[in-house]
Amino acid sequence: CAKKAKPHKDDKKDLATCRVLLAELETHQDAWPFLKPVDLKAVPGYRKVIKKPMDFSTIREKLNNSQQNNELFLCTFIIDVNLVFDNCERFNEDDSEIGRAGHNMRRFFDKRWTELLQ
Numbered sequence: 259c260a261k262k263a264k265p266h267k268d269d270k271k272d273l274a275t276c277r278v279l280l281a282e283l284e285t286h287q288d289a290w291p292f293l294k295p296v297d298l299k300a301v302p303g304y305r306k307v308i309k310k311p312m313d314f315s316t317i318r319e320k321l322n323n324s325q326q327n328n329e330l331f332l333c334t335f336i337i338d339v340n341l342v343f344d345n346c347e348r349f350n351e352d353d354s355e356i357g358r359a360g361h362n363m364r365r366f367f368d369k370r371w372t373e374l375l376q
């Protein structure tokens with residue numbers, strides 16, 4: 259993903275763009291399953307099956323703590339967002355409410371990321 263990122267001179271804009279993109283994800287009508295970490299005590303099997311849980315609130319915290327001069331923040335952001343959707347696909351049937359929400363959100367993200375960051 260580094261090669262797709264704009265040259266490092268745009269780091270400042272890229273961080274602002276990640277924040278805009280994350281806000282769009284959080285306010286999407288299908289975002290509800292992904293807003294907060296999955297409750298590992300309440301969801302049988304989740305802790306065993308999903309090695310790296312991720313959710314939008316955790317991504318927001320990471321983004322708030324990331325240093326602009328650390329060029330990795332853009333790749334970390336893309337990897338974390340995709341982790342949310344990959345975890346969802348692994349744990350949920352495609353033909354389920356949460357499974358469909360995950361596919362819709364991934365399609366939305368791929369479109370917006372391409373428009374804003376490439």
Ligand SMILES: Cc1nnc(-c2cnn(C)c2N)n1CCCn1ccnc1
Pocket residue numbers: 290291292296301345346349350356
């Ligand atoms: C994200 C995500 N992926 N799977 C789940 C989940 C939670 N319980 N069960 C049976 C699942 N398949 N989640 C979290 C969904 C969080 N949620 C559920 C209702 N409101 C939010």
